[in-house]
Amino acid sequence: MSEPPGPGQPAGQRRPELPEHDATGLDLARQIAGGVGAGGRRRRRKSSEATGRPAGPQLSGSRPDDRDPQPLGTTMDRLLSDRGWRVRVSVALLLARWPALVGPVNADHSAPESFEDGDLTVRADSTAWASSLRAMAPQVVAKLNAELGDGTVRRILVRGPDAPSWKHGPRSVRGRGPRDTYG
Template sequence: MSDGPEENPAEVESSGELAAAAEEHDPTGVDLARQIAASVSAIKRPAAKPRKRRPPRPTGVQSSGSHPDDRDPMLVGDALDRLVGEKGWNTQVNIHLLLGNWPRLVGAVNAQHSQPESFADGILTVRTSSTAWATQLRLFAPQLVARLNKDLGDGSVTRINVKGPDAPSWKHGRRSVRGRGPRDTYG
């Protein structure tokens, strides 16, 4: 018989498994972490949605602060004044405003018999109701030019062209006579 205690063959077999398990066991847990990572990566996840791009931020000062700047709301009149100034329309707008007040410029009686027709290249064209009123306004033209230049800025109006009334055409029908027609007060 043997000198030591008798060993059961089933116990020997289980003790061999324990010894093998003890040798396979990693006390740091690296193998276990690898197994978990492999099982997680094997799981299919839905694809990530692409991120929406934000518009680029404007550079420069972004806050208006307590002082007014270009981004502050403004009155319509102020916005129109700014637009007229940026486009260089100041002289044209001012001339049309003054010509809208024609009776104030030339007087009520002269305004009843004349009205401004056009303004181009510093020349103001005025139409009158008769040749007598055209003569009267031609005599008054230098003072009117000085007054307009004073209100609008020097050199805005260089000359006033005064015209009489439009004459009717005397060329009616097949048989018309050559010449100017009746000589009346048609300027």
């Protein structure tokens, strides 16, 4: 049996078999999506130089690594170690507790000034307080090294008060000037 020709179709030709009609339109949507993805213009991926991101996989695994957020304490420890500031910061933090190291009375009359190459320089109010601190310097060095590590502080240099200069002006007199306990 032959089907009658359709409108606009010459007699004697068969009408092609059409697929069954899909009322939901899913087949048509799939054909359009497949045509858009496969043909036409393709999007070009930006290079890693254009985005500013390094090339390669950027996934963080299940273990923590350097790309994960780090606690501030860990970051500061790494910075102090990398820069070689650990000893200086430890000494500065310990010297901030100067009254606990030498006692409140001695701390009222003295103050640490500098720390360089294992030598701690301390300035005293008078020569009497400087002599007192010189006498207790070995015990202070032992306390500092117990908390900072052996050999961190080698010695304490105790300085007396700064003396005023008596050598000013055109009419200065030779000699030591007025006597007092300036060091």
